[in-house]
Amino acid sequence: MxxxxxxxxxxxxxxxxxxxxxxxxxxxxxxxxxxxxxxxxxxxxxxxxxxxxxxxxxxxxxxxxxxxxxxxxxxxxxxxxxxxxxxxxxxxxxxxxxxxxxxxxxxxxxxxxxxxxxxxxxxxxxxxxxxxxxxxxxxxxxxxxxxxxxxxxxxxxxxxxxxxxxxxxQNVQSNLVYVVPLANWPPLVTDGPTFADIVVKHNRYFHPVGGGSSGWPTTPPNYLGFRFDGQLQQIRHVDRYEVHEHPWDVLIPGIGAEQGWEPSPHFFYKLGKPIIPDHDVKTGGLYGPGRHWAAIDLLLTSKTVRAARDRTQKRLEAVGEE
CATH class of the missing domain: 3.40.1350 (Trna Endonuclease; Chain: A, domain 1)
Structure with a gap:
């Protein structure tokens, strides 16, 4: 209203x-x-x-x-x-x-x-x-x-x-962070950025618009968390986003054709300033391409991403949101 x-x-x-x-x-x-x-x-x-x-x-x-x-x-x-x-x-x-x-x-x-x-x-x-x-x-x-x-x-x-x-x-779910893995090596093109560089150096990130069995969110999150090198590195607020068919070409012109990436709807994010944990937040055994939701306060105070994820789930269940 x-x-x-x-x-x-x-x-x-x-x-x-x-x-x-x-x-x-x-x-x-x-x-x-x-x-x-x-x-x-x-x-x-x-x-x-x-x-x-x-x-x-x-x-x-x-x-x-x-x-x-x-x-x-x-x-x-x-x-x-x-x-x-x-x-x-x-x-x-x-x-x-x-x-x-x-x-x-x-x-x-x-x-x-x-x-x-x-x-x-x-x-x-x-x-x-x-x-x-x-x-x-x-x-x-x-x-x-x-x-x-x-x-x-x-x-x-x-x-x-x-x-x-x-x-x-004010919304328990709007303070959730979508934690995703990033590749810190190799570069996407010779002498070019890695996926981690796109976030850390260029304050950008993109992923497919969700739906079906993809597991990607259908609504852009308020916060994104990025893990690489075995731990959570930073959290970013999503300052704004747009839906783009080939956001990679905005960042690295021509890379889509070079890599054989087909245009498809992607959320293309402009990220805010990094929020860096003041202690190491290890993955807690969460490896590979897995993506997870966790409350921002729990991510910043837990020892592992797994612990934050599990504590978040209990919190959501307690208020009837799953």
Whole structure:
């Protein structure tokens, strides 16, 4: 269902602006959000800033100031977390009013368990907090239920529907990663790329459109995982895709005829930035051309792809999705 927020779009900046605009309209939402990040009384809302640029202090997504606290929110779509060097720039803004209690908050789609070890506890004494979009959605829903004004309820319910629609984390299956093997040798043509190079160096991937007994998906996944050299190497978000009859010729002109590949419908993906596990994720005995589905959080925290796959299946069975 479309909402007024859908008119803005579903890009990262659009989502950030939607949340910021709702905060500017709903003091109840502001108070609920601040209560998650501050142990002190957050005080009365004084100002909401959206995507404000200050020379030497970066461009913030959302700033919330009250008469007691100052919060800067960096909002990200997907599992990518903000670089601490960028967060450090923001701390300069807190020096303009040192009487206020400061905090930095990162919002992204990953779980708290994944994000917390990858973010600093503080930067120059300013606490760095984390909240998942799942938690934001729940906070908006709870605030809407408790709000007294009909206009505020309507606004927050629309924001709730919008965020649920654009945040893949709300669907247990939309955070599944389709893990595929890649050949790291030999090159496809003399002095040319390998299949692994197409992903790693060119941020592209393609596979047949599924159907029948092929085993390939009939709907493009949100995430692709790539394994070679005996382990999961990286995960990529699918930024966009198209259906193409011979995507290989786009990457390496003429290779289709050289290899004898017949044109057929393929999903041709443009991949986002790599998400690299911070520990070795071995295959766990999954070899050859096998392709598997696994939840992204389980892939990034399990010791093997097999373990992540099996734990994912149990999770899906528990919620009645197989």
């Amino acid at each position: 479309h909402t007024v927020f859908n008119l803005l779009g579903d890009k990262e900046d659009n989502i950030t602006y939607s949340l910021g605009w709702a905060l500017a309209q709903s003091d109840n939402l502001v108070q609920a959000l601040l209560a998650e990040f501050f142990k002190v009384d957050p005080g009365m809302t004084a100002a909401i800033g959206l995507q404000d640029s200050v020379r030497g202090a970066g461009r913030t997504d959302i700033e919330v100031k009250t008469d007691q606290v100052h919060l800067i929110i960096e909002a990200k779509r997907g599992w990518e977390l903000e670089d601490p060097t960028k967060l450090k720039k923001y701390t300069k803004r807190f020096k303009t009013d040192e009487a206020l209690t400061p905090a930095l908050a990162v919002v992204a789609e990953c779980s708290l368990e994944w994000a917390r070890p990858r973010l600093p506890k503080d930067i120059g004494g300013v606490p760095v907090e984390y909240m998942s979009w799942r938690k934001v959605v729940r906070l908006v829903e709870e605030t809407a239920a408790q709000s007294g004004s009909h206009a505020e309820k309507r606004l927050l319910r629309e924001l709730h529907r919008y965020l649920k629609g654009v945040m893949t984390v």
